[in-house]
Amino acid sequence: MSKPVLAVEGLSKGFTSGEQRVAVLSDLSLSVGPGESLAVIGRSGSGKSTLLNLLCGLEIPDEGTITVAGESFDGAGSSDADARWAELRRRSIGVVFQDANLMPALSLLENVRLRGHLAGQAVGGERGWLERLGVGAEVDRYPDKVSGGQAQRAALAMVFAMTPALILADEPTGSLDRHTADDVADCLFDMQRTTGCALVLATHDRELAARCDHLLDLSALDPMGRE
Ligand SMILES: Nc1ncnc2c1ncn2[C@@H]1O[C@H](COP(=O)(O)OP(=O)(O)OP(=O)(O)O)[C@@H](O)[C@H]1O
Ligand SMILES: [Mg+2]
Structure with a gap:
């Protein structure tokens, strides 16, 4: 079996609200391989967003270990963790x-x-990605002159241009109509298959979620016991 691109073990994270520590994620483990x-x-x-932020080093876990592309980080942190996360986010x-x-x-x-x-x-293929994502007519426009959904598709093209090992996408089709959302999802899964990268996406869209290989329902793991 090939090594996972992303491996998480015993991940916990909470936030302080007033005097209280509120648990958001508790003892979460998962693994995503190349092309998964x-x-x-x-x-x-x-x-969901908290988890994605942890997986790219923008939040620090209370406990647990995160390994991305062979680089491991734990809750205790280390002096070079920020620099290693920054390098991972860059490449x-x-x-x-x-x-x-x-x-x-x-x-x-x-x-x-x-x-x-x-x-x-x-x-190379930057214009091509934008065209495939349906914003070919807007390539020369500035972000404040395009719609939220067009900007979101440009953000996805930016990620494609990197050819990353891991894509983290938070509601990648959140501001799109059903038809455009399906086209963008086709493009995302095509790109993922072609390059063999791992993909983690957070979504409220059940149809999009059903197209993924694995499903993690955080409501079912709610540390407060809420549904
Ligand atoms: N920096 C922070 N400080 C304090 N609380 C936070 C912080 N970030 C997130 N939270 C809290 O953690 C919980 C999880 O938030 P998160 O944004 O991860 O939810 P989500 O599942 O992405 O929600 P949505 O579907 O609305 O995007 C929420 O109760 C939120 O208020
Ligand atoms: Mg969110």
């Missing part, structure tokens, strides 16, 4: 957040080119 996909579902507030982890995070002073095409360049990729 995992859908993270669960009610609003169940911890190996493509992240699409709930709010598309484009550079406002660059056109959609320039945003995609910059992301590929930062990941060490040769300039």
Whole structure:
């Protein structure tokens, strides 16, 4: 069996609210191999975005170990953890957040080119990705001149341009109509199959979740026992 791109063991995370520590994720373990996909579902507030933030080092776990592309991190942290996470995010982890995070002073095409360049990729298919994602007519527009769904698709093209080992996508079709969402999902799964990267996506969209190889329902694991 090939080594997992992502492995998580005993992951726990809570936040302090007033005097109280509120548990969001508790003793979670999972593994995603090359070419595999995992859908993270669960009610609003169940911890989907928190999990994705932990998996790219933007949150630090209270407990547990996260291994991405052979690099391991634990809750205790280490002096070089920030630098190792930053390097992984630059080259190996493509992240699409709930709010598309484009550079406002660059056109959609320039945003995609910059992301590929930062990941060490040769300039090439950026326009093609944008066209395949249905925003070919908007490539020269700036982020404030496109719709939320168009910006989200440009953010996805940025991740494709990196050719990452792991894609973390938070509601990648959240602002899209059903038809466009299906087209974007086709493109995402095609890209994933072609490059053999691992994919973790958080979504409320049951149809999208059903297309993934594995399903993690955080509502079912709610540490507060809520449904
Ligand atoms: N930085 C933070 N400080 C305090 N509480 C936080 C923080 N980030 C998230 N939370 C809390 O953790 C819980 C999980 O939030 P999270 O954003 O992970 O939920 P989600 O499943 O992504 O929800 P949604 O479906 O609405 O996007 C929520 O109760 C939220 O208020
Ligand atoms: Mg969320």
